[in-house]
Amino acid sequence: MNPKHAATVQSQGERTLPTEDLPLANCNAAAQRSMGTETDRRRFLGQVTSLAAAVALGPKPFADAAETPQSAEPMPTIQLGPHRISRLIAGSNPISGYSYLGSHTDRQMKEYFTVERTVEFLQNCERAGITAHQFADPDRAAPYLRLLRERGSKLRFFGLHAEREKLREAIALTQPVAMVHHGGVTDARFAEGKAGQVHDFVKAAHDCGVLAGVSAHNPDCIKRIADEGWEVDFFMACFYFLTRKTAKKDVDLPTLDIAYPFFKDDPKVMTQVVRQVKQPCLGFKILGAGRLCANQQTVRTAFKFAFENLKPTDGVIVGMFPWSFDEISANARFTRELGQSA
Numbered sequence: 001m002n003p004k005h006a007a008t009v010q011s012q013g014e015r016t017l018p019t020e021d022l023p024l025a026n027c028n029a030a031a032q033r034s035m036g037t038e039t040d041r042r043r044f045l046g047q048v049t050s051l052a053a054a055v056a057l058g059p060k061p062f063a064d065a066a067e068t069p070q071s072a073e074p075m076p077t078i079q080l081g082p083h084r085i086s087r088l089i090a091g092s093n094p095i096s097g098y099s100y101l102g103s104h105t106d107r108q109m110k111e112y113f114t115v116e117r118t119v120e121f122l123q124n125c126e127r128a129g130i131t132a133h134q135f136a137d138p139d140r141a142a143p144y145l146r147l148l149r150e151r152g153s154k155l156r157f158f159g160l161h162a163e164r165e166k167l168r169e170a171i172a173l174t175q176p177v178a179m180v181h182h183g184g185v186t187d188a189r190f191a192e193g194k195a196g197q198v199h200d201f202v203k204a205a206h207d208c209g210v211l212a213g214v215s216a217h218n219p220d221c222i223k224r225i226a227d228e229g230w231e232v233d234f235f236m237a238c239f240y241f242l243t244r245k246t247a248k249k250d251v252d253l254p255t256l257d258i259a260y261p262f263f264k265d266d267p268k269v270m271t272q273v274v275r276q277v278k279q280p281c282l283g284f285k286i287l288g289a290g291r292l293c294a295n296q297q298t299v300r301t302a303f304k305f306a307f308e309n310l311k312p313t314d315g316v317i318v319g320m321f322p323w324s325f326d327e328i329s330a331n332a333r334f335t336r337e338l339g340q341s342a
Contacts, residue, residue, distance in 0.1 A: 073129075073336055074129070074336075075087065075088065075128075075129035075130065075131070075332065075335060075336060076088075076335060076336065076339040076340050077131075078280055078312075078313055078314065078315045079280065079313065080132075080156075080177070080178070080211065080233070080234055080280055081177070081178070081211045081233050081234075083132075083156055083177055083211075085131050085132040085156050085315070086129060086130050086131040086132060086315070086335075087307075087314075087315040087316065087335055087339045088129075088130055088315065088316055088318060088331060088332060088335040088339070089130065089132045089133065089134055089282060089315055089316065089317045089318070090121075090122060090125045090130050090132070090133045090134070090317075090318070090319075090320065091133075091134055091284060091317040091318055091319035091320070092133070092134055092135045092136045092141070092319065093136070093289075093319040094109045094113065094319045094320060094321040095109075095113045095118055095121075095135075095319075096109075096110075096136050096137060096140060097109045097110035097113070099289070099290065099321075100260055100289035100290065101289065101290055108323070109321060112321070112323055115143050115144050115147065116147075118144040119144050119147045119148055119151070121320075121322065121328075122144070122148055122153065122155060123148070123151070123153065124322075124328050125155075125320075125328055126153060126154070126155055128328050128329055128332040129332055129336075130155075130328070130332065131154070131155060131156060132155060132156045132157070132158070133155050133156075133157050134157075134158055134159065134160070134180075134236075134282075134317050135157060135158075135159045135160070135174065135176075136159065136160045138159055138161065138170040138173050138174045139173070141157075141159065141174055142173050142174055145157060145174055145175075156177050157174060157175070157176045157177065158176045158177055158178035158179065158180060158210075158211070158213070159174055159176050159178075159179055159180065160179075160180050160181075160182045160183075160215060161179050161180070161181070161182060161201075162181055162182040162185040162201070164197070164200055164201045164204045167179060167201070167204050167205060167208060168204075168208050171208050171210060176210060177210060177211060178205070178210050178211030178212065178213055178233065178234070179205045179208075179210055179211075179212065179213070180212075180213035180214065180215050180234075180236055181198050181201045181202065181213070181214045181215060182215060183215035183216050183217050183236060183238055183243075184217065184242075184243055185198075186198055186214055186215060186216045186218075186221055187216055187217050187218045187221060187243040188243070190216075190218065190220075190221045190224070195221075195224070198214060198225075199230055202214065202230060202231065202232055203231075206231065211233040211234065212231070212232060212233055213232060213233055213234045213235060213236060213282075214230075214232050214235055214236070215235070215236035215237075215238070215284075216235070216236070216237065216238065217238040217240065217241050217242050217243045217244075218241055218243060218244070219237070219241070219269055219270045219272075219273040219274075222235050222237060222273055222274070222277060222281075223273050223276070223277075226276070226277045226278070226279070232279055233279065233280075234279050234280040234281065234282065235274070235277060235279055235280075235281045235282070236281070236282045236284055236317065237270050237271075237273075237274050237281045237282065237283050237284070238270065238283075238284055238285050239266060239267040239270055239271075239283055239284070239285045239286050239288070239306075240260075240261075240262050240263065240266045240267070240270075240285050240288065240289075241261075241263065241266050241269070241270075242260050242261065242262070242285075244261060260289070262288050262289070262291055267286070267305065267306075267309070268309070270283075271283070271306075271309035271310060274309075274310055274311065274314060275309070275310070275311055280311075280313050280314055280315070281310065281311065281314045282314065282315050282316065282317050283306050283310055283314065283315070283316045283317070284316070284317040284318075286302050286303065286305075286306040286316050286318065287299060287302050287318065288302075289319075296330060299330065299331075299334065300334050300338075303316070303331070303334040303335065303338050303339070304334075304338050307335075307338045307339045308338075316335075316339075318331055
């Protein structure tokens with residue numbers, strides 16, 4: 001258990017001791033010893049009960065503003081069209097309950113990220129120097145985006161979408177600076193020979209007066225768009241080719257289907273393509289959807305790889321789940337340390 005949380009549990013246990021358990025001043029010595037034994041037993045049981053309750057409730061969420069102090073050191077920035085934004089961008093998968101780790105974690109994320117707590121989370125991101133947020137579902141994002149604006153947030157927002165016919169409505173609802181064609185849909189459209197639909201989305205976004213981006217897990221999609229000279233303002237590039245079809249192995253042993261294949265060398269392949277693209281690229285899943293978060297040294301190594309292999313004009317989108325640890329401050333610190341652009 002985190003020492004901070006352990007201290008909290010201990011303090012709660014001490015405060016729950018009932019005053020009636022204290023020995024009475026006019027008891028004889030034997031009675032006092034007997035009552036003292038009973039008091040000790042009750043005190044022990046009270047502390048155990050408090051500890052169990054604290055564990056059941058989980059650690060105190062790091063949503064309070066005081067947990068993420070404002071940093072005086074400037075955050076590295078990049079240019080996205082006319083907008084200057086932080087090189088670290090707050091992602092939305094945890095907010096939407098997409099953990100890539102199973103239904104239990106999905107549910108925990110959804111329960112944690114209420115509208116109010118999402119607003120507090122993004123306010124903490126802004127306080128730490130992060131100036132942009134990528135959202136996913138416009139309908140889900142609209143309530144917390146509205147509250148953020150009402151409370152004076154200066155964050156820049158851009159969203160994922162894939163339905164050209166509903167794009168104008170989504171833009172009116174969320175008022176983003178850019179819209180990006182959803183990566184999984186991009187990969188599917190290209191595989192189906194329907195890349196033209198993705199291109200139509202890009203044109204429609206421009207017609208609506210916002211920047212147009214394309215997200216992809218398959219590096220070949222980004223390479224083709226760049227080679228064909230599409231009028232794309234920026235790309236979102238997944239570090240892992242999660243939409244590839246898993247190859248069947250020549251073994252007789254039955255295996256479970258792998259829903260998300262995280263291949264070790266995928267980040268090298270994607271960043272090699274990204275470095276050849278003139279547009280800004282925003283790398284995402286740089287932490288392997290939590291698989292590279294065993295400790296902070298592992299996280300730092302992943303940030304280091306990303307910034308060393310992306311262009312100086314590129315950024316990273318990182319989803320954060322500050323349920324038991326102040327991930328915002330840690331990731332902001334790694335970006336300041338490792339992400340200084342040329």
